[in-house]
Amino acid sequence: MFKKYCILIIVFVLGLLPIQVNALSTSDFVVSEDFSIVSIEKDVVNILQTAKNYKSALAIYNREASNYNNVAIVQNGKVLQAEYGLISIKSTPACDYNVEFRNVIDNGSNYVNGCYGADAAYLGTNESGTKVMMMISGVAGWVNIDDVTIYPLEMLPSRSSTYVVKEGYLYHQIKQSFSSDFYSALINNGPAPSYLESDVEYYSYDGHYFYNNDSLWVMLDDLKASSRASSVNPNEPYYNYYQFVSHRTLTNVTYEEVLDYFRNTLQVSHQITSYLDMDKDSADDTLNRSQFYDEEDSFFQYQYQYGANALMMIGLSMNETAIGRSSLAFTRNNLFGHAAYDSDVEKNASRYFGVNSSIYSHAKYYISGSYANPFRFQFHGSFFGNKANGMNVSYASDPYWGEKAAQFYLNIDEAFGFKDYNSVALGIKTSQEDVKVYQYDSTTSTILYSTGKNPDFAFVILDEITNAEGTWYKIQSEATLNEESKVDMMYYYDYLNNIAYIKQSDVQLLLNMDKLGQKELVGVTFDANGGVFQDDSTSIHYALEMGRTPVIEVPTKENAYFVGWDKEIAPISEETTYVAQYKDVASIEMKQLPIQDFEWNDRINIDKGIVQINFTDQTTEEVELSTSMVSNFDLKTEGDQEVIVSVAGKTISYPITVNKELDTIRQELKEEITLVLEEMSELEELSPEQVERVLALKQRMDEYMVPYLTQPQLRALDGIIYKAINHRIHYVIYKNDLDASISGLSLSIDLGDSLDKKYLKDTIKLIVKNSINKEHEKLMEAVAVGNGYKVVDSFAIKTQKNLDNFELNTPVLISIKKPEGAKDNELFTVLLYVDGEVVKCYTKQTNNYIQFMTPAIGEFMLVSRTTTNEYIIDDVIETVRVDNSDADIPALIAAGLFGLAILLGAIVGVDALLRKRRRKKIHDQQKDTVEDDSIQ
Numbered sequence: 001m002f003k004k005y006c007i008l009i010i011v012f013v014l015g016l017l018p019i020q021v022n023a024l025s026t027s028d029f030v031v032s033e034d035f036s037i038v039s040i041e042k043d044v045v046n047i048l049q050t051a052k053n054y055k056s057a058l059a060i061y062n063r064e065a066s067n068y069n070n071v072a073i074v075q076n077g078k079v080l081q082a083e084y085g086l087i088s089i090k091s092t093p094a095c096d097y098n099v100e101f102r103n104v105i106d107n108g109s110n111y112v113n114g115c116y117g118a119d120a121a122y123l124g125t126n127e128s129g130t131k132v133m134m135m136i137s138g139v140a141g142w143v144n145i146d147d148v149t150i151y152p153l154e155m156l157p158s159r160s161s162t163y164v165v166k167e168g169y170l171y172h173q174i175k176q177s178f179s180s181d182f183y184s185a186l187i188n189n190g191p192a193p194s195y196l197e198s199d200v201e202y203y204s205y206d207g208h209y210f211y212n213n214d215s216l217w218v219m220l221d222d223l224k225a226s227s228r229a230s231s232v233n234p235n236e237p238y239y240n241y242y243q244f245v246s247h248r249t250l251t252n253v254t255y256e257e258v259l260d261y262f263r264n265t266l267q268v269s270h271q272i273t274s275y276l277d278m279d280k281d282s283a284d285d286t287l288n289r290s291q292f293y294d295e296e297d298s299f300f301q302y303q304y305q306y307g308a309n310a311l312m313m314i315g316l317s318m319n320e321t322a323i324g325r326s327s328l329a330f331t332r333n334n335l336f337g338h339a340a341y342d343s344d345v346e347k348n349a350s351r352y353f354g355v356n357s358s359i360y361s362h363a364k365y366y367i368s369g370s371y372a373n374p375f376r377f378q379f380h381g382s383f384f385g386n387k388a389n390g391m392n393v394s395y396a397s398d399p400y401w402g403e404k405a406a407q408f409y410l411n412i413d414e415a416f417g418f419k420d421y422n423s424v425a426l427g428i429k430t431s432q433e434d435v436k437v438y439q440y441d442s443t444t445s446t447i448l449y450s451t452g453k454n455p456d457f458a459f460v461i462l463d464e465i466t467n468a469e470g471t472w473y474k475i476q477s478e479a480t481l482n483e484e485s486k487v488d489m490m491y492y493y494d495y496l497n498n499i500a501y502i503k504q505s506d507v508q509l510l511l512n513m514d515k516l517g518q519k520e521l522v523g524v525t526f527d528a529n530g531g532v533f534q535d536d537s538t539s540i541h542y543a544l545e546m547g548r549t550p551v552i553e554v555p556t557k558e559n560a561y562f563v564g565w566d567k568e569i570a571p572i573s574e575e576t577t578y579v580a581q582y583k584d585v586a587s588i589e590m591k592q593l594p595i596q597d598f599e600w601n602d603r604i605n606i607d608k609g610i611v612q613i614n615f616t617d618q619t620t621e622e623v624e625l626s627t628s629m630v631s632n633f634d635l636k637t638e639g640d641q642e643v644i645v646s647v648a649g650k651t652i653s654y655p656i657t658v659n660k661e662l663d664t665i666r667q668e669l670k671e672e673i674t675l676v677l678e679e680m681s682e683l684e685e686l687s688p689e690q691v692e693r694v695l696a697l698k699q700r701m702d703e704y705m706v707p708y709l710t711q712p713q714l715r716a717l718d719g720i721i722y723k724a725i726n727h728r729i730h731y732v733i734y735k736n737d738l739d740a741s742i743s744g745l746s747l748s749i750d751l752g753d754s755l756d757k758k759y760l761k762d763t764i765k766l767i768v769k770n771s772i773n774k775e776h777e778k779l780m781e782a783v784a785v786g787n788g789y790k791v792v793d794s795f796a797i798k799t800q801k802n803l804d805n806f807e808l809n810t811p812v813l814i815s816i817k818k819p820e821g822a823k824d825n826e827l828f829t830v831l832l833y834v835d836g837e838v839v840k841c842y843t844k845q846t847n848n849y850i851q852f853m854t855p856a857i858g859e860f861m862l863v864s865r866t867t868t869n870e871y872i873i874d875d876v877i878e879t880v881r882v883d884n885s886d887a888d889i890p891a892l893i894a895a896g897l898f899g900l901a902i903l904l905g906a907i908v909g910v911d912a913l914l915r916k917r918r919r920k921k922i923h924d925q926q927k928d929t930v931e932d933d934s935i936q
Contacts, residue, residue, distance in 0.1 A: 307493025315409030374449030531557030744812035
């Protein structure tokens with residue numbers, strides 16, 4: 001303490017006498033309640049002077065900033081002000097903390113979550129030292145200084161988010177944390193602009209202007225000056241078409257093509273009926289199950305009714321639900337993350353009676369009624385956008401949500417040969433002017449709505465018109481308009497009538513101006529014939545492109561089952577009406593019940609549930625249960641419940657029981673496992689008391705099932721149990737081409753009486769084969785390719801206890817060596833084939849090995865993706881390996897018995913041969929005697 005004050009006194013007396021402090025990060029600064037004004041070199045901090053308050057420190061900072069390198073103000077190890085730096089945004093492990101900020105341009109309130117974008121450009125600190133200006137996702141805003149960490153450029157703990165061009169596509173590499181060098185997301189922005197070079201990393205915090213990887217200082221100078229003059233592309237800002245095209249457009253992709261994409265490209269064969277999530281990423285691991293199955297038509301119907309581009313809705317939904325496999329999609333039929341607030345996603349999210357209800361709600365209320373409605377707070381344009389404008393402003397805390405949704409739109413459009421890409425003319429407002437949208441091409445006409453001052457507002461341009469007042473652009477209105485072309489709070493969107501106008505001077509950037517014009521549309525009507533549609537209407541009318549096949553949801557009618565329309569639905573070129581047809585229903589019954597016993601806080605499982613529909617004409621039909629049929633269950637409430645099943649206007653129920661006792665036992669087991677891991681993981685040997693404790697824990701796990709364990713926990717616990725068993729069970733792996741090893745066998749097999757056997761001990765074997773069933777391999781390959789993987793290898797694994805095959809009780813962890821020639825940036829995944837389904841195993845990797853957690857033993861496929869991360873991680877060792885395998889006693893015994901049988905067989909054979917020879921000899925002798933007698 002005395003030394004510290006001496007230093008401060010010397011500085012005060014002598015003035016600016018720099019004191020060097022070695023520092024590699026902000027946490028290495030001298031901790032003091034005083035404000036230190038410092039100059040930062042590459043790995044040295046020069047303390048220039050100190051001050052008792054921030055105001056005095058700021059005065060010194062302003063005076064000396066031009067005299068030293070990157071001057072900063074520091075207090076208690078925290079940087080409060082710096083000349084050049086980046087920001088790390090505060091986040092929590094649960095990702096439930098949003099950082100609020102105020103837009104610099106209009107003071108609008110907004111928020112971001114650091115889990116989805118950790119870094120931002122630092123643009124300055126206010127005069128009181130309480131607020132920091134940052135730029136992220138195209139917007140500059142003021143944020144509380146306690147919600148960020150300022151890193152001077154010389155002290156960045158790892159690389160920041162960047163853009164890179166790979167194979168002609170522009171990728172955004174997103175950081176989730178500054179504590180790791182890994183990119184957490186790699187977003188495909190589509191075909192790269194020509195001015196960006198391949199395999200070169202660029203900086204950008206607006207996504208429009210790019211700076212070379214040695215130009216961070218230059219970029220920050222430009223951003224502070226509201227300029228982009230020093231960027232690579234000062235006169236050609238980049239705008240991702242898929243990110244800035246409006247929902248108020250019609251996709252060029254047909255319903256039939258989308259149906260084929262899900263069925264034959266992604267290989268989706270049914271909806272989710274049970275839920276498997278080994279890596280706890282809130283998505284079902286079975287890749288060919290999805291809530292999109294048999295729901296594709298709804299996207300197109302509501303596109304035409306409510307003005308919400310079908311492919312954009314699909315892309316948005318795929319982003320929100322991991323291609324229809326999220327927990328919310330399964331348990332709540334929620335395809336869009338509606339009301340899934342970061343504070344408690346599962347608790348808050350909306351639940352819909354059916355998947356199509358979710359699509360209906362999104363198109364009608366979220367797009368047409370909110371994000372495209374100028375009278376709602378969510379309105380910033382119905383394009384995906386960024387945090388400056390578009391749906392991203394209010395839809396998500398993820399600053400790059402707009403890019404991610406656009407990526408899925410890109411992916412599915414690419415599968416159809418880029419039918420939508422650059423197919424619509426766009427005008428971008430890059431200025432900070434509030435653009436007025438007029439009813440007609442005259443400033444004397446009614447102002448329908450305005451855009452606000454923020455830049456990056458996109459318009460769909462239909463035509464260019466010149467009159468006495470100048471040049472105008474005819475645009476597709478974001479707002480719904482009535483027959484008098486005035487803004488109306490209705491939801492129905494008429495593509496031909498919902499037209500508006502803006503002045504040419506209000507648009508600074510034009511894209512695809514050779515694509516002006518409107519599509520020719522034709523009307524279709526669907527009559528529910530005594531039934532009703534989703535919105536309780538008895539008929540639905542909309543307009544679609546000439547020559548397209550109309551689509552419609554299935555209407556419902558009390559005590560009736562929809563069987564089709566009065567004529568085949570086919571492409572139309574004139575006004576057409578279809579009338580619904582039904583069969584009368586007498587009753588419904590549960591033909592086969594699904595699982596009825598659940599643990600508290602579990603997820604519903606309707607697998608194998610079948611409903612029989614009994615018609616009044618004495619015929620029947622069986623249908624599989626789906627999440628759209630079941631309701632009235634709450635697996636967070638203990639006790640007996642009745643699940644209501646609704647089909648064809650009839651309802652029945654079946655009983656389920658939710659047991660909290662087992663969950664409590666599992667929690668107790670998890671606590672005991674945690675203690676055992678803490679106490680015994682590093683021990684070479686266990687004491688008799690520890691062995692007894694471990695085996696008692698193992699027996700309880702056999703009785704109540706193992707609670708969820710991460711890969712490291714499973715590996716460590718298995719190793720401890722292996723030590724406790726101490727060779728009283730033999731574990732065997734034969735030498736194999738994959739160098740396979742395993743952890744978890746001791747967890748997955750009940751002990752039973754294995755430890756009581758004194759002589760012929762049980763033997764557990766892992767057997768690896770290099771080939772799998774060709775039909776299974778074909779399906780796995782199709783699923784892999786459809787999901788963007790490259791197929792690397794396939795193999796089969798089986799387990800045996802003694803000489804009998806057995807199934808796993810709990811997941812196991814298997815390691816295999818990386819294939820020859822694997823690159824450091826190659827990310828591997830292992831797929832599992834189970835009864836016609838392809839499951840994505842929880843996969844990790846190290847320098848030389850790939851580890852995957854699998855719920856079953858069977859046929860596997862190794863697949864990979866190329867990323868921009870390098871996976872250089874120390875190898876880990878599984879419990880049972882080739883080098884520590886026991887002898888395969890049953891096999892040896894079997895071989896011995898076989899050998900003995902061969903020996904006995906040989907002895908018997910030799911004896912028989914000798915006997916035969918003796919008989920022949922006697923026979924020959926007798927024959928000779930007879931012959932001699934005859935001669936005589």
